[in-house]
Amino acid sequence: MVAPVLQKAVREVLKSLSPGSTMVAADLGCSSGPNTLLVISEVMSTIGAYVQETADDSRAMEVQFFLNDLPGNDFNLVFRSLEPQLRSSLFAAEEEKAVPAPCYITGLPGSMYTRIFPCQSVHLFDSSHCLIWRSKVPEDELVSGGRMVLTFAGRKRGEMPMHGGVARVWELLSEALRHLVQEGRIEKKKLRSFNMPYYAPSLDEVTQLIKHNDLFDLEDIKLFESIWDAHDDSDGDVVIDCSSSAESIAKIIRAGIEPLIVNHFGKDILDELFMVYVSILAKDLEKGKAMCPVIVVMLKKSKH
Ligand SMILES: C[S@@+](CC[C@H](N)C(=O)[O-])C[C@H]1O[C@@H](n2cnc3c(N)ncnc32)[C@H](O)[C@@H]1O
Incomplete structure (x- = not known):
């Protein structure tokens, strides 16, 4: 359910970039486990497919990908596992005849609730299951027209917060x-x-909040059920x-x-x-x- 939304966001960012640009993306709260590199893989395979479809010159585009989490996160584990996993995803892209764009991956330890990027420097933020305790998003660091994909626990329409x-x-x-x-x-x-300090919002509450806030246009919102x-x-x-x-x-x-x-x-x-x-x-x-x-x-x- 999340992958199609992320793919759509990547495609929108790619459409907005001029040839030869570097796309800057970040996964906020990347953790250090089997899921950590899924976001990079999804972004890179979407770029590969986009390049193939549009017959664009992938060599003209590069990707800078930041993996962010708190300083206590095991970044060593992430970067040790990065080599083989990324290589295999690139090979997969080559087999499908999609030419991958060069991707430079950097660890970024620090709280996402502080300023960790220069102003207006990031094209795409992804954050999954991290906006649990507070709901602050890094709007200043996102370029104008940039995309953000957020995934978090919610509650179904009609359910009371305590149900x-x-x-x-x-x-x-x-x-x-x-x-x-x-x-x-x-x-x-x-x-x-x-x-x-935990609150699971409904779709309507999230929609209202975004519309009221006026900093972002809501391009997609979905609720699905996942097993604990x-x-x-x-x-x-x-x-x-x-x-x-x-x-x-x-x-x-x-x-x-x-x-x-x-x-x-x-x-x-x-x-x-x-x-x-x-x-x-x-x-x-x-x-x-x-x-x-x-x-x-x-x-x-x-x-x-
Ligand atoms: C539930 S895990 C989600 C991991 C991964 N994104 C996923 O969806 O599987 C939450 C992660 O957010 C990180 N985190 C919590 N507060 C954070 C903050 N203020 N800044 C950056 N990362 C934070 C935690 O260290 C943890 O790795």
């Missing part, structure tokens, strides 16, 4: 925290003062192995929320909390698969 696929997994985490209060492992007042447990590719709504599914969902939630939990409750309760969470989740998954509504938007920076 739906995203709220379900957080509600179960709060049940696990309440369990630790009952066990005397967490103070009641500590739990009362814990705030989760990415390892579960079975058909139907029934979870075949609730325990292993619960463990894999808990890992995702833990990866995202661990710093907040440690900061507020201390690290001593971490393992116990997530053990309780796994068992509560596993029980809940007996009702059916946990799905996460995901919103993907394509924005164009307004020319004013």
